[in-house]
Amino acid sequence: MSIQQIAFLILLGAVSFLAFKRYSRLRRNILLGKETNLEANSGQRWKNVLLVAFGQKKMFKNWIPAILHFFIYAAFVITQIELIEIIIDGIFGTHRFFAPSLGGLYNFIISFIEVLSALALFATIIFLWRRNLLKIPRFKKPEMKGWPTKDANLILIGELLLLTGICCMNGADMVLQDMNANHYYQTGDFAITGWLGPALFGGMSESGLIAVERFGWWLHITVVFAFLIYLTYSKHLHVILAFPNVFFARIKSRGEMTNMPEIMNEVKSMMGLIPEEEVSTDMTEELPAFGAKDIFELDWRTIMNAYTCTECGRCTNECPANITGKQLSPRKILMDIRDRVEEVSDNIDTGKVEMVDGKYDDGKSLFDYISKEELYACTACNACVEACPVMIDPLAPILEMRRYDILSESAGPKDWLPMFNSIEQVGAVWQMPDARDKWTEQLNKKES
Amino acid sequence: MEETITIKKMSDHLAAGTAPEILFWVGCAGSYDARAQKVAIAISKILTELNIEFAILGDEESCTGDPARRAGNEFLFQMQALQNIEVLNGYSIKKILTICPHCFNTLKNEYPALGGNYDVIHHSQYLQELIDAGKLKVEGGEFKGKKLTYHDSCYLGRVNNVYEAPRKVLEALDAELVELKRCRTKGLCCGAGGAQMYKEDEPGDKRINAERVDEILETGAKVVAANCPFCLTMLGDGIKAEEKQDDVMVYDISELIVQSNNW
Numbered sequence: 001m002s003i004q005q006i007a008f009l010i011l012l013g014a015v016s017f018l019a020f021k022r023y024s025r026l027r028r029n030i031l032l033g034k035e036t037n038l039e040a041n042s043g044q045r046w047k048n049v050l051l052v053a054f055g056q057k058k059m060f061k062n063w064i065p066a067i068l069h070f071f072i073y074a075a076f077v078i079t080q081i082e083l084i085e086i087i088i089d090g091i092f093g094t095h096r097f098f099a100p101s102l103g104g105l106y107n108f109i110i111s112f113i114e115v116l117s118a119l120a121l122f123a124t125i126i127f128l129w130r131r132n133l134l135k136i137p138r139f140k141k142p143e144m145k146g147w148p149t150k151d152a153n154l155i156l157i158g159e160l161l162l163l164t165g166i167c168c169m170n171g172a173d174m175v176l177q178d179m180n181a182n183h184y185y186q187t188g189d190f191a192i193t194g195w196l197g198p199a200l201f202g203g204m205s206e207s208g209l210i211a212v213e214r215f216g217w218w219l220h221i222t223v224v225f226a227f228l229i230y231l232t233y234s235k236h237l238h239v240i241l242a243f244p245n246v247f248f249a250r251i252k253s254r255g256e257m258t259n260m261p262e263i264m265n266e267v268k269s270m271m272g273l274i275p276e277e278e279v280s281t282d283m284t285e286e287l288p289a290f291g292a293k294d295i296f297e298l299d300w301r302t303i304m305n306a307y308t309c310t311e312c313g314r315c316t317n318e319c320p321a322n323i324t325g326k327q328l329s330p331r332k333i334l335m336d337i338r339d340r341v342e343e344v345s346d347n348i349d350t351g352k353v354e355m356v357d358g359k360y361d362d363g364k365s366l367f368d369y370i371s372k373e374e375l376y377a378c379t380a381c382n383a384c385v386e387a388c389p390v391m392i393d394p395l396a397p398i399l400e401m402r403r404y405d406i407l408s409e410s411a412g413p414k415d416w417l418p419m420f421n422s423i424e425q426v427g428a429v430w431q432m433p434d435a436r437d438k439w440t441e442q443l444n445k446k447e448s
Numbered sequence: 449m450e451e452t453i454t455i456k457k458m459s460d461h462l463a464a465g466t467a468p469e470i471l472f473w474v475g476c477a478g479s480y481d482a483r484a485q486k487v488a489i490a491i492s493k494i495l496t497e498l499n500i501e502f503a504i505l506g507d508e509e510s511c512t513g514d515p516a517r518r519a520g521n522e523f524l525f526q527m528q529a530l531q532n533i534e535v536l537n538g539y540s541i542k543k544i545l546t547i548c549p550h551c552f553n554t555l556k557n558e559y560p561a562l563g564g565n566y567d568v569i570h571h572s573q574y575l576q577e578l579i580d581a582g583k584l585k586v587e588g589g590e591f592k593g594k595k596l597t598y599h600d601s602c603y604l605g606r607v608n609n610v611y612e613a614p615r616k617v618l619e620a621l622d623a624e625l626v627e628l629k630r631c632r633t634k635g636l637c638c639g640a641g642g643a644q645m646y647k648e649d650e651p652g653d654k655r656i657n658a659e660r661v662d663e664i665l666e667t668g669a670k671v672v673a674a675n676c677p678f679c680l681t682m683l684g685d686g687i688k689a690e691e692k693q694d695d696v697m698v699y700d701i702s703e704l705i706v707q708s709n710n711w
Binding site: 252259273291318320385424428440 | 489517518650
């Protein structure tokens with residue numbers, strides 16, 4: 001067994017261990033949310049995965065970023081094939097394991113990856129330029145200051161490193177093949193490194209070329225491994241979570257707010273709509289809290305939404321409140337939920353906050369992250385829901401937090417009190433002395 | 449109009465042992481808001497002209513609970529909804545016509561979970577059906593060739609995917625429809641939704657209706673068509689704030705039909 005194989009096995013073991021830890025933590029965190037009744041409609045769900053996740057249908061409302069993003073996405077997906085080979089080669093000390101058995105198809109696949117990588121390189125450079133030099137408003141909102149912007153740039157730089165790795169690895173390989181170097185299987189010229197390799201590395205010694213090839217190979221796999229772990233700290237989890245997120249996204253009409261059966265049954269029993277024997281008479285029951293004060297009361301899918309969010313800001317860009325200068329930004333709501341989940345998760349893991357009777361209490365809540373001013377600026381217009389390319393629903397947590405504030409805290413904007421009172425007393429949003437059908441008298445009035 | 453129109457109530461039908469073709473759900477705005485009352489009247493005129501048997505609930509109708517629910521007051525919503533469902537089921541109502549996208553949405557999408565299942569239709573869709581069936585004709589052509597723009601209401605458009613019906617109704621007017629920059633799925637809210645109608649705005653740079661009105665004025669259209677009583681109010685107010693109320697008129701699509709036909 002070569003030193004490289006041993007090094008690789010150690011690296012693979014360490015990365016697998018870390019990844020298992022980080023992704024188990026992620027799963028645990030998502031499930032800190034409330035269980036929910038999933039509407040069964042797997043046909044529609046798979047259709048969404050196909051069209052929205054794989055097909056990126058909702059990205060194509062805005063063509064330029066959609067196409068550029070598609071280059072990176074396609075390169076990411078197709079490169080997974082090459083990655084399998086890299087891992088096999090790393091473990092067994094082979095070189096281009098698939099090449100002999102696939103023959104001409106191998107050359108085609110790698111060439112295809114190279115072309116996509118070149119397009120991804122182009123897209124990455126444009127994205128760096130768009131994010132840092134162009135003044136695109138959705139990248140410059142207050143919630144993007146600091147880490148979120150750095151995170152975005154780090155990923156793009158990582159992408160450049162990855163592409164450099166592929167270029168060195170394949171480029172040097174091409175020259176080595178031309179030299180009939182031992183161990184380097186004749187694959188035929190690849191679409192890009194077939195000419196770029198000799199142009200960059202032609203004339204180098206065999207040992208120099210092997211060094212470049214090995215450097216590229218190690219750089220590639222190291223960046224991939226680093227990326228896998230880094231994802232769990234970054235906004236870039238969407239590369240994985242977009243798929244389950246789209247699958248689990250709500251199927252029922254956007255117009256239906258989640259029903260609250262406990263309140264419905266309470267009201268039904270008040271109105272005598274439930275037979276007496278079915279009315280719960282257990283007075284010792286603790287009065288339940290309504291709506292969401294903290295992450296534990298959110299649908300687990302909302303927490304998955306928060307981890308899926310890649311902070312692109314398409315939601316905020318369409319939000320009427322945000323457009324007109326209010327504090328509310330749907331993207332920030334998702335970022336806040338994620339930050340709060342991370343805080344809770346760290347406190348649980350470090351034992352800083354102990355769970356009492358399975359309940360977590362650190363004296364803080366989502367309301368320490370999201371202000372009421374933000375919550376009450378929402379017009380429930382669903383523009384953010386419509387805008388999200390990966391079917392995140394920023395409206396759901398906003399409405400759940402309003403429910404907590406209004407139902408459990410009896411708080412909320414005081415302007416709403418007359419409306420509430422009026423509905424309760426006269427069944428109309430405005431308190432009017434007239435009969436509800438008085439307007440009909442105007443029908444037969446002669447037009448003046 | 450020569451003959452007197454009397455609008456029957458469901459209780460009248462019950463007493464007479466008859467049933468109307470459709471229940472006209474007037475809503476709080478249609479009942480009490482001076483601007484929206486005109487829409488209720490326009491719809492009543494159209495239904496009467498076409499000899500469609502309809503009825504209203506009168507005092508038995510109550511707020512659907514939409515603003516309460518979106519404000520977060522689920523108790524109040526449930527009280528309203530369950531009470532309305534009792535009334536509607538009591539009359540064995542099958543088909544409901546609304547003139548408000550919020551009533552439409554709540555009746556259609558939220559009442560089923562509470563035991564209220566009805567065939568609910570918004571007047572944009574209903575008018576389109578009547579036009580398609582050849583029953584409703586637009587004569588006179590008051591708006592023929594005139595520049596007209598259309599504001600998508602969130603709860604008809606984005607929430608319930610009804611984008612074409614109101615546009616088809618406008619087509620019947622033979623006007624020149626100029627789309628707003630943000631339309632259909634990207635349509636900008638008028639600012640009233642989510643119970644914003646009943647409270648002051650949070651601090652910001654601008655009111656939402658002002659933002660929308662700027663976009664409307666950019667088109668140069670003299671008529672703005674809408675299909676929601678709250679949009680009518682918000683857009684009307686926004687236009688007034690720009691002192692353009694004498695140049696740019698905001699109408700519900702039903703009013704445009706009534707005006708064209710001189711009913």
